[in-house]
Amino acid sequence: MTTIRCTVMQTPSPDTLEVLRDVVITIDESGTITAIDDGDAGIAVDRDLGSSVVVVPGLIDAHIHAPQWPQLGTGLDLPLEQWLFDNTFPLEAKLTDPAFAAVVWPDMVDTLLRHGTTTAVYYATISVETTTMLAAVCAELGQRAFVGRVGMDHPDGTPEWYRDASAVAGVDASMASIEQISQLGSPLVRPIVTPRFAPACTDALLEGLGELARSTSTISQTHCSESDWEHGYAFERFGRSDTEALDGFGLIADHSVLAHGDHLGDADFELITRRGAGVAHCPLSNAYFANAVFPARRALDAGVRLGLGTDVAGGARPGVLSQCGDAVTMSRMLDEGVDARVEPSERGVTGSRISITEAFWMATLGGADLLGVPCGLLEVGRQFDAVAVDLDAGTSGLRRWEGVDDDARTFEKIVRLAGPTDIAEVWVRGNTVIS
Amino acid sequence: MTTIRCTVMQTPSPDTLEVLRDVVITIDESGTITAIDDGDAGIAVDRDLGSSVVVVPGLIDAHIHAPQWPQLGTGLDLPLEQWLFDNTFPLEAKLTDPAFAAVVWPDMVDTLLRHGTTTAVYYATISVETTTMLAAVCAELGQRAFVGRVGMDHPDGTPEWYRDASAVAGVDASMASIEQISQLGSPLVRPIVTPRFAPACTDALLEGLGELARSTSTISQTHCSESDWEHGYAFERFGRSDTEALDGFGLIADHSVLAHGDHLGDADFELITRRGAGVAHCPLSNAYFANAVFPARRALDAGVRLGLGTDVAGGARPGVLSQCGDAVTMSRMLDEGVDARVEPSERGVTGSRISITEAFWMATLGGADLLGVPCGLLEVGRQFDAVAVDLDAGTSGLRRWEGVDDDARTFEKIVRLAGPTDIAEVWVRGNTVIS
Numbered sequence: 001m002t003t004i005r006c007t008v009m010q011t012p013s014p015d016t017l018e019v020l021r022d023v024v025i026t027i028d029e030s031g032t033i034t035a036i037d038d039g040d041a042g043i044a045v046d047r048d049l050g051s052s053v054v055v056v057p058g059l060i061d062a063h064i065h066a067p068q069w070p071q072l073g074t075g076l077d078l079p080l081e082q083w084l085f086d087n088t089f090p091l092e093a094k095l096t097d098p099a100f101a102a103v104v105w106p107d108m109v110d111t112l113l114r115h116g117t118t119t120a121v122y123y124a125t126i127s128v129e130t131t132t133m134l135a136a137v138c139a140e141l142g143q144r145a146f147v148g149r150v151g152m153d154h155p156d157g158t159p160e161w162y163r164d165a166s167a168v169a170g171v172d173a174s175m176a177s178i179e180q181i182s183q184l185g186s187p188l189v190r191p192i193v194t195p196r197f198a199p200a201c202t203d204a205l206l207e208g209l210g211e212l213a214r215s216t217s218t219i220s221q222t223h224c225s226e227s228d229w230e231h232g233y234a235f236e237r238f239g240r241s242d243t244e245a246l247d248g249f250g251l252i253a254d255h256s257v258l259a260h261g262d263h264l265g266d267a268d269f270e271l272i273t274r275r276g277a278g279v280a281h282c283p284l285s286n287a288y289f290a291n292a293v294f295p296a297r298r299a300l301d302a303g304v305r306l307g308l309g310t311d312v313a314g315g316a317r318p319g320v321l322s323q324c325g326d327a328v329t330m331s332r333m334l335d336e337g338v339d340a341r342v343e344p345s346e347r348g349v350t351g352s353r354i355s356i357t358e359a360f361w362m363a364t365l366g367g368a369d370l371l372g373v374p375c376g377l378l379e380v381g382r383q384f385d386a387v388a389v390d391l392d393a394g395t396s397g398l399r400r401w402e403g404v405d406d407d408a409r410t411f412e413k414i415v416r417l418a419g420p421t422d423i424a425e426v427w428v429r430g431n432t433v434i435s
Numbered sequence: 436m437t438t439i440r441c442t443v444m445q446t447p448s449p450d451t452l453e454v455l456r457d458v459v460i461t462i463d464e465s466g467t468i469t470a471i472d473d474g475d476a477g478i479a480v481d482r483d484l485g486s487s488v489v490v491v492p493g494l495i496d497a498h499i500h501a502p503q504w505p506q507l508g509t510g511l512d513l514p515l516e517q518w519l520f521d522n523t524f525p526l527e528a529k530l531t532d533p534a535f536a537a538v539v540w541p542d543m544v545d546t547l548l549r550h551g552t553t554t555a556v557y558y559a560t561i562s563v564e565t566t567t568m569l570a571a572v573c574a575e576l577g578q579r580a581f582v583g584r585v586g587m588d589h590p591d592g593t594p595e596w597y598r599d600a601s602a603v604a605g606v607d608a609s610m611a612s613i614e615q616i617s618q619l620g621s622p623l624v625r626p627i628v629t630p631r632f633a634p635a636c637t638d639a640l641l642e643g644l645g646e647l648a649r650s651t652s653t654i655s656q657t658h659c660s661e662s663d664w665e666h667g668y669a670f671e672r673f674g675r676s677d678t679e680a681l682d683g684f685g686l687i688a689d690h691s692v693l694a695h696g697d698h699l700g701d702a703d704f705e706l707i708t709r710r711g712a713g714v715a716h717c718p719l720s721n722a723y724f725a726n727a728v729f730p731a732r733r734a735l736d737a738g739v740r741l742g743l744g745t746d747v748a749g750g751a752r753p754g755v756l757s758q759c760g761d762a763v764t765m766s767r768m769l770d771e772g773v774d775a776r777v778e779p780s781e782r783g784v785t786g787s788r789i790s791i792t793e794a795f796w797m798a799t800l801g802g803a804d805l806l807g808v809p810c811g812l813l814e815v816g817r818q819f820d821a822v823a824v825d826l827d828a829g830t831s832g833l834r835r836w837e838g839v840d841d842d843a844r845t846f847e848k849i850v851r852l853a854g855p856t857d858i859a860e861v862w863v864r865g866n867t868v869i870s
Binding site: 419 | 509
């Protein structure tokens with residue numbers, strides 16, 4: 001049992017900022033919060049974080065490509081297909097080398113933890129070995145993670161030097177990856193079935209991976225209706241939407257993670273919601289590869305499960321907090337439109353805005369609900385995955401000003417400005433992983 | 436004389452990345468670069484920055500509101516007018532208090548320097564006293580700055596508790612501010628004539644400040660055609676565009692800084708270019724207050740002088756590098772459009788993209804040319820305003836990977852990812868101001 005005295009800011013619902021001022025959080029050996037009491041209740045306190053710190057729930061990156069880490073922040077001038085074949089597939093292929101993976105994975109996981117990412121949903125590589133290595137690094141450094149060996153076998157959508165040899169070989173490799181990750185025995189890491197996206201997979205592989213997810217009770221992830229091209233591709237190949245096609249393969253199920261979804265229609269949202277699947281919204285990446293803004297307001301209102309993703313390296317920044325700011329910014333662009341030469345009434349889609357509270361909810365409780373993990377909110381019964389933000393650290397521009405800032409403004413500053421220099425401590429499952 | 440051995444990355448023109456690998460830069464007592472020689476030329480070196488550091492020109496923030504610093508990162512859900520009257524004017528009024536200014540100004544200038552902002556163009560307050568204090572803080576901490584007392588007297592566009600008592604009083608105060616800043620005798624700080632924007636100023640004040648700029652050979656700044664409302668306001672009040680009206684008051688002149696300009700037409704661009712004025716493009720702020728994306732591609736092609744601004748606190752982040760990333764991102768949104776339900780061919784304005792090189796040029800040499808200051812590029816005859824970026828510092832996600840990164844990718848990583856944790860040293864006028 002540990003007790004921590006602190007002030008908490010969090011979002012129990014998309015439109016609610018909850019402030020738990022000066023409370024004592026009791027955490028048991030399994031990392032579960034067993035009590036949250038008033039700071040004056042006389043409970044013995046192991047640690048008092050003081051008045052300059054605010055604790056927020058740990059951040060959940062619902063979509064990130066681990067083997068693209070070395071190209072973070074680069075190549076974003078290229079069209080998607082060229083970016084994949086010229087930059088990304090060659091780099092991912094390098095990450096099938098255990099020696100290179102042994103350098104990249106710890107650098108990435110450590111950096112993400114410093115940004116407050118307590119849970120990450122990874123696309124790893126096509127290699128079972130380096131995928132398991134990633135899971136082991138997450139377990140060792142203390143990050144909660146879903147780690148997916150990438151299935152991709154389609155001769156048209158993948159290069160011959162970076163693909164599964166056949167659909168059967170792909171399903172077998174994903175099966176082996178599930179077994180190896182499970183054998184790590186870590187309470188933090190879990191496998192996730194990961195067909196790259198429909199254009200990279202044959203029907204047989206999509207079918208086989210859908211069945212593998214079902215038979216092993218493993219959740220799945222893939223990309224869905226990210227761009228005009230991908231959205232149109234599904235209609236050409238399957239005669240129906242990407243969502244409907246993936247559903248036919250058993251890949252739209254409870255807690256399935258669909259990355260991007262910028263071009264999803266209302267019927268797609270309805271099907272996704274009915275299945276209990278959801279979307280990993282990756283706002284910054286979308287500006288480069290999606291041809292449009294994800295309608296986050298519409299998705300929220302439709303009750304779609306929603307998390308936020310960095311989509312590293314399609315997204316150029318490593319932290320989920322900066323994605324919160326970007327999600328709000330992009331929703332404003334959709335709301336207002338972009339071209340000053342068009343009449344204001346015709347320019348955007350009025351009513352598309354989301355708030356900073358809604359974005360933060362996606363980054364925490366929304367993501368937890370999407371994945372089915374008991375974190376994302378500091379309440380009794382959930383795991384203590386949390387981030388301590390020092391309001392007086394300074395260099396990021398984050399700072400409280402007496403007589404200027406109230407709780408809502410302090411919260412907005414944390415979300416829009418906090419970075420590694422402000423993050424004083426990070427906990428996953430009750431354990432300090434960054435301090 | 437000082438000599439520094441290092442590798443430089445910079446943009447002598449919008450579409451050129453120049454790498455000066457392993458050179459020795461000689462800097463005289465006035466901070467002027469007197470020679471750049473090959474590292475092997477046998478010149479005695481005072482300092483060798485080593486191979487893990489890249490030096491880039493110091494960053495120029497061409498538009499920032501100093502008294503809005505305490506509300507950085509907040510209030511962006513409000514419409515502009517409510518944001519001004521409920522949040523911003525009350526806060527700016529507080530910053531007429533020398534005691535509060537004495538706390539805020541050093542915190543802000545220090546933070547900006549840590550982000551690599553070696554030159555800033557400030558809107559200060561309506562108070563001569565706290566405006567001079569800001570100039571003095573810049574001089575003391577070593578930041579190059581243009582500091583403007585804000586003129587605003589219009590009874591409809593300003594609150595009675597935060598405005599100049601009359602046009603005459605406003606011109607007198609701005610005159611006094613120019614004198615006081617000049618009397619500081621610092622080679623770093625200069626006054627700038629600053630009518631807030633047309634809606635906040637009577638014709639008499641605009642006329643008087645235009646004449647003051649001319650008679651004292653002081654450059655000017657104001658906001659111009661930022662939003663639909665401001666753009667339309669000028670036609671209503673003056674019967675012509677904001678640019679044409681400001682030109683009539685003498686406020687479009689050589690090196691005049693026009694903030695935002697999202698709604699400028701081609702004729703406005705032509706007039707601005709003819710006068711030698713230019714635009715401070717503030718991409719992140721524009722997503723919240725401008726109703727459209729600034730057509731940076733069109734402005735570049737028209738030869739308009741262009742710098743980048745944070746527009747703190749309409750812009751939620753303090754550094755200019757992050758504005759480079761945002762400028763590219765926003766240009767992509769304009770290029771592609773935002774609404775997936777519109778046909779791709781009708782969605783955006785194809786041909787609107789700018790590159791990371793062009794954005795960085797705006798943030799350095801473009802800004803220097805806009806302001807008429809001899810920095811923005813490390814070449815003989817210019818001042819040594821520079822930022823040393825440590826490529827191995829780590830926490831931001833910036834890191835070189837052997838066999839993956841070439842010069843262009845390393846440069847893109849610096850621009851998209853570098854923050855205070857990567858910035859090892861900052862020089863202004865040859866003097867180290869952050870280390």
